[in-house]
Amino acid sequence: MRNIDRGVIRACLRSSRPLFASRHVPVGVKRLMVEMVTGAARPPRGTRFERDTVAGVPVVRVMPAHTTGGTLIYLHGGGYALGSAKGYRGLVAHLAAAAGTTAVIPDYSRSPKARYPIALEEMVAVYSRLLDDGLDPDTTVVAGDSAGGGLTLALTTALRDRGLPAPAALGLICPWADLAIDVDRTRPVLGDPLILPSMTAEWAPRYAGRHDPRSPGISPVYGDLSGLPPIVVHTAGDDPISVDADKIEAAVAAAGGILDHRRFDGLWHDFHLQVSILAEAREAVTDLGAALRRHVQKIHPDTRIAST
Template sequence: MSRHQRDALDALLRSAPRAETPPTPEEQREGFAAALTRPAPDGVVSRRTVLGGRPALELDPDTASGPGRLLYLHGGGYLAGSPDTHAGLAGELARRAGLRAVSVDYRLAPEHPFPAAVDDGLAAYRELLSTGTDPQDLVLAGDSAGGGLGIATLLAAREAGLPQPAAVALFSPWVDLTLTGGSIRSKEGADPIFTEADVRAYADLYVGAGDRAAPLASPVFADLAGLPPLLVQAGANEVLLDDAVRLAGRAGADDVEVTLEVGPGLPHVYQLHYGRLEEADAALDRAARFLTAHLGAGHPDAGRLAPVR
């Protein structure tokens, strides 16, 4: 992989200016959208829709075949982000997997604190099932806070007696709002994006005075038994590295099939930089193959892993 690309990305991320005073939630959302938004890729048609009572974005790639569906949950610290900011990432994953996707505009803090996002994730998942999507034709993916929300959604679905999807892929999931992972401090200098204070501020807005160790807020503390096969990808240079590592360990201890990938020299949700970072493209290809390999027999790639490019 390209050391030059990794170094250039690290320098670019470190060059982002930091506000002298804490920005308002709206200012953070505007900055997040300006920095991260990428449109749906060529060959992917996007349409506005509603799912589980919330606005959503359908992403239909021209590579899609069979009944497979992807539910995508975007990142943004439960404060920022939307299906529009993540249309590129979700669309790329959908295109590479050959799956129709839907990305949900779940409610954000601080206007809608925990557990509003979990309620919206569960409502979206429930509607997909109730409108005819076979759970074995359904996969889930998410990044950062959306990764934690993905696991929380499936825990809530399990408690509601709903079947689990075929597989889950998570990019740098944030699953510990208590900030007890060692990397939250040890990786602060290596992380070009976040500090411990940044992450704590997001947790303050999302959970407030609530129980930050509650399983639906911090799924790293949950019993994960019964969840579907799980792929977790993270970068070595991120303060949330231990969230990914401990989630994978907890899943394994709870008898869940799990694959953990840690990319050396890579930042938080490095998959966002597809098309300009070789590691991002390779990771998305692996995630796409992982998801399709676990789909039901109706998908042409079910049970068949293509060679890694």
């Protein structure tokens, strides 16, 4: 893999900001742009992919060349409107390889056509069907970035409330978990080269629709975060969405839960997507995969941690 200077990557992201921020660019065009950004993550050699359907939801199954057991369910980001399983398969392949697992990436329905709670109910259905098909929750981890990170947290609280077995651990990359401050337009402005609060202020109401944006299924930071599995969080110092992770950390601590929060100063929202070209991203993905694997190993001590 080649390394590109973070300043060059930052400049490229900043140059694309006007198109992402414009309300005049159709969502279809923005989806193509996100496919280009996420597709820059090239999977490790020997990774195999299969298209499938689980509970009526299209998924991509990811099979790294070497695994040590277990399953990663990955919920992609994109403001609930952008992103796809195909576009994210490179990043997920690296994370699954680092965790020693296979992976499943659901293509949940996106806004503005599909509003809350459609994506959440689809993910409950996918998880439930996988359980019926023999998925072992004790060797399963659920992870996601940005909107997918918020959806991961909402999914896990829904599983708890419905009496379904929880996964062994959660991984949250720059989670978007407080859409209310975007509806209220009070998100702080930081130094991110791409993400502006005006963007999240546009995406949040499209997903929430007529529902209260403080509903825990939309903004998990306002819900009960007790009784959840261990959580590993990664945030970036320049990301305006990083304040959501601070709220998650405080809520989990108040509930007596386990949360490991690693902060990466001087980096931007979802920098993990540059895993193929940025050394810091590779180190972060490897770190997250190993951390998730350790939580699985605590339940199954005979499971080896993957070497990366």
